[in-house]
Amino acid sequence: SQQGEEDPQALSIQEGENATMNCSYKTSINNLQWYRQNSGRGLVHLILIRSNEREKHSGRLRVTLDTSKKSSSLLITASRAADTASYFCATRHSGGSNYKLTFGKGTLLTVNP
Amino acid sequence: DGGITQSPKYLFRKEGQNVTLSCEQNLNHDAMYWYRQDPGQGLRLIYYSQIVNDFQKGDIAEGYSVSREKKESFPLTVTSAQKNPTAFYLCASSIRARMDTREQFFGPGTRLTVL
Numbered sequence: 001s002q003q004g005e006e007d008p009q010a011l012s013i014q015e016g017e018n019a020t021m022n023c024s025y026k027t028s029i030n031n032l033q034w035y036r037q038n039s040g041r042g043l044v045h046l047i048l049i050r051s052n053e054r055e056k057h058s059g060r061l062r063v064t065l066d067t068s069k070k071s072s073s074l075l076i077t078a079s080r081a082a083d084t085a086s087y088f089c090a091t092r093h094s095g096g097s098n099y100k101l102t103f104g105k106g107t108l109l110t111v112n113p
Numbered sequence: 114d115g116g117i118t119q120s121p122k123y124l125f126r127k128e129g130q131n132v133t134l135s136c137e138q139n140l141n142h143d144a145m146y147w148y149r150q151d152p153g154q155g156l157r158l159i160y161y162s163q164i165v166n167d168f169q170k171g172d173i174a175e176g177y178s179v180s181r182e183k184k185e186s187f188p189l190t191v192t193s194a195q196k197n198p199t200a201f202y203l204c205a206s207s208i209r210a211r212m213d214t215r216e217q218f219f220g221p222g223t224r225l226t227v228l
Contacts (some may be wrong), residue, residue, distance in 0.1 A: 033216060036155055042219035043156075090217075100171070101138060101217065103148075105155040 012110040019076045021107040023089030030092040037086045081113045134189045143209035145187035150201045160173035184204035
């Protein structure tokens, strides 16, 4: 079953604006990760937030996690045209001995120059 | 340079043929994964391996097979039993951590088209 669901499916903004993407999930998680994918390329890991963390920063990225609402958000500040890509959240279920991540369908971000 | 490579970048196959996609990593990672991505969709897990000579089915394993004879290599065979094989295939690897799932490192992908 689909674990992570990103919202919105597509987002178009102007350079310099902030971009916010959301991710919701259904079952308890160990951690939540955000990845970026440029068109036709592999995914690149951006940031990991654990279930006992509420907020994390990395450069222009800010991730929040609300386990009571089973949701996360990714904020990209002062966006650039080079930030144009698809962004995916991925969750690792709590418990179990496997190392699987479950990916959402992604948010396509377009940053217009 | 450390990294994960996939070959070929583009692959064309006739219906009824098996085809093998290559995935190699020199990151010394124990765990490796194969995903399938369809247009506008997220990634779906086909198979994963946590250690050499061991692998498990993911969510959509039917019509696919894998082997893990070496730590560095995790080839994926798309068999003729796979009804709709045209897709973008991504290989990934990660550290095998006991209590946590770490970040996955992805290869550049192979785009398979069945003619």
